[in-house]
Amino acid sequence: MREKSTSHEAVESLRLDLDKIKREEGIIGYILRSAKSASIDIKDPSKIIDYATLSSTALKSGENISEVFGLGDVSSVVVEGNEAKVLAMSVGGFRVSIFMRRDVDHNRFYEDLHLE
Amino acid sequence: MDKDAYTVALKNTLTEVRKICPDINYSFIFTKDGPVVVADEHSANIPVRKTVDSFQSLMEKATTIGGLHNMIVKGSKGNVHISSVNGMYLVIATSENANMTYIHSIANVIVPTILKLLKSIVPTPPTPPKTAHSQQLTVENISGFFLGDTVQVDKEILSQWSKDFKGKGVNEVEVEAFGGKVVQCKVKAISESRYEGKGLIRVPEKVARDLGVAEGELVRIKPVKS
Numbered sequence: 001m002r003e004k005s006t007s008h009e010a011v012e013s014l015r016l017d018l019d020k021i022k023r024e025e026g027i028i029g030y031i032l033r034s035a036k037s038a039s040i041d042i043k044d045p046s047k048i049i050d051y052a053t054l055s056s057t058a059l060k061s062g063e064n065i066s067e068v069f070g071l072g073d074v075s076s077v078v079v080e081g082n083e084a085k086v087l088a089m090s091v092g093g094f095r096v097s098i099f100m101r102r103d104v105d106h107n108r109f110y111e112d113l114h115l116e
Numbered sequence: 117m118d119k120d121a122y123t124v125a126l127k128n129t130l131t132e133v134r135k136i137c138p139d140i141n142y143s144f145i146f147t148k149d150g151p152v153v154v155a156d157e158h159s160a161n162i163p164v165r166k167t168v169d170s171f172q173s174l175m176e177k178a179t180t181i182g183g184l185h186n187m188i189v190k191g192s193k194g195n196v197h198i199s200s201v202n203g204m205y206l207v208i209a210t211s212e213n214a215n216m217t218y219i220h221s222i223a224n225v226i227v228p229t230i231l232k233l234l235k236s237i238v239p240t241p242p243t244p245p246k247t248a249h250s251q252q253l254t255v256e257n258i259s260g261f262f263l264g265d266t267v268q269v270d271k272e273i274l275s276q277w278s279k280d281f282k283g284k285g286v287n288e289v290e291v292e293a294f295g296g297k298v299v300q301c302k303v304k305a306i307s308e309s310r311y312e313g314k315g316l317i318r319v320p321e322k323v324a325r326d327l328g329v330a331e332g333e334l335v336r337i338k339p340v341k342s
Contacts, residue, residue, distance in 0.1 A: 038294070049252045049294060049334040050180040056296040057177045062189045064170040069142065069209040071191025078188040079174065081181030099181075 007034065010092055014113070015039055018096070021109055026101035028084060031055050033095040042099065051086075054079070055097035058088045076110055089113070122234055123154050129230050130156035133222055139214035141194065145206050148175070167207060171198060186223075188216075199223040202231040250338035253317035257324060257331045264302065267291060268318035269337065271305035277339040288340040291317070293327040300340060 011034055018030045022041055029042035031052060042048050062077035076089040080102060087106040088097040091113050098109055130143045134156050144155035146168050155164070171187070178184040187198040197208045197219050206227050208219055251273055258268065267289065277286040289303040301323055306312050317335060319327070329335055 046252060047180060049292075049336045050177070052294045052334075053292055053296060053336060054174075054177040054180050057174050058187075060296070061170040061174045061187070065167055065189050065196050066191045068164075068166050069191075069196055070193060071189060071196060071209075072193035074189060074191050076188075076190045078186070079178060079181070079184065080186040081178050081183050082185055083182030085181060102185075 007093075011037070011039075011094065014091060014094055014096065017113060018098070021098060021112070024104075026104040028099035028101070030099065031095075031097045034093070051097070051099055055086060055088055055095075058086060058097070059095060062088070078106055122237070125234055126154040126230070127156065129227065130154065130159075133226065134158065137214075137218065137222065139210045140208055140219070141211060142209040143207060145201070145204050147204050148172075164207075171205065195219075197223055199227075201228045202235055204231070250336050252334055252336050253315055255324065255329050255331055255333050255335055256311060256316040256318045258318040258320055260320075263320040265299075265320060265323050266302040266304055267320070267323060267337075268304055268306045268311075269316075270312055272313075274303070274305055281339070281341060284341075286339040286341075289337045290340055291319075291323070291327060292336045292338075293329045294334060295328055297327050299323055299326045303337075303339075 011032070015032055018032060018039075019041070021027060022030060028044075029040070029051070031042075032039040040048055040052070042051055058077045058079045059074075062074045066072065066074045074090070076087060079086050079088070083102060084099060085102050085104075085106065086097050086099050087109060088095070089110065090096070096113065098106070100106065126145060130145075134140045134143060142156070142159040144159045144164060146164065171184075174187065175184045183200075185200050187196075189196045192212065194212050195210050195214060195216065197210070197216070199206050201223070206223055208223055210216075210219055251269070253269065269289075274286055278284065287302060288300060290298055290300050292298045306316070306318060311318060317337060319329070319335075324330070327335065
């Protein structure tokens with residue numbers, strides 16, 4: 001898990017990582033949320049609110065499901081549709097959601113963001 | 117084969133799958149409408165209602181990504197895999213060390229094959245009715261004494277919804293903010309022409325406060341059928 005000296009630096013660092021990921025093939029965009037702010041970079045701006053609500057609902061559903069089945073702290077939630085999928089997770093206290101085509105390997109991004 | 121036999125066959129399937137894969141703690145199947153069709157012997161007492169409710173709200177949002185096919189929740193003590201199988205949803209809860217590739221095969225190959233076989237003998241549950249389309253709009257504040265909690269949107273949107281509801285007018289909408297807050301309020305057409313056709317939703321201050329949104333932010337609205 002990341003340890004950064006300040007929250008601002010942590011957000012910036014995470015945003016840089018996400019910008020790198022966004023350039024990869026098949027990535028639709030990302031949402032990075034902290035308690036006070038949100039960064040959104042989605043290829044189709046007309047769908048921003050749809051992606052945002054999907055992202056927050058996915059994390060909330062993940063927490064509810066974890067509570068029911070005693071899964072402990074939720075490390076990631078993946079929601080796959082017929083066309084695309086979202087990887088939603090907590091990284092160093094920030095909520096990150098990466099949207100991508102369904103055939104993209106999301107595990108790679110999960111590991112990248114948690115190992116750095 | 118009648119419906120009871122169908123249930124017994126599925127229950128046996130889930131129980132047998134659990135025997136060959138001891139990492140599975142619970143497994144059950146529910147329909148899109150909510151009722152649990154069948155659960156393995158060990159899952160009878162778990163509070164599945166909460167799982168189903170959570171999943172149903174997610175199902176609605178997942179239209180953005182082409183519906184909901186799979187959901188995987190990874191936790192520090194275990195995982196849950198939920199898969200769409202022949203119009204129903206299979207839930208498998210495992211320990212943290214379970215081989216997820218194996219679980220994926222069970223969820224996406226073995227159980228669907230069995231369900232397909234059973235489907236040819238017994239009809240599957242009905243699918244829920246389709247709902248009218250939601251809209252993404254930009255917030256424009258509106259103030260005044262007599263506004264109450266009524267939001268204003270383009271009349272074209274109201275006409276379209278009315279068509280979707282076979283001529284029945286829409287008087288209330290559900291407004292959802294970026295942060296997930298939802299408010300249900302009255303709706304009418306935008307009264308001032310200079311705000312028309314711009315993809316705006318004119319929101320009274322109180323409603324904006326309840327939603328936690330400011331002018332210029334995006335919200336999503338959908339009609340509430342009266």
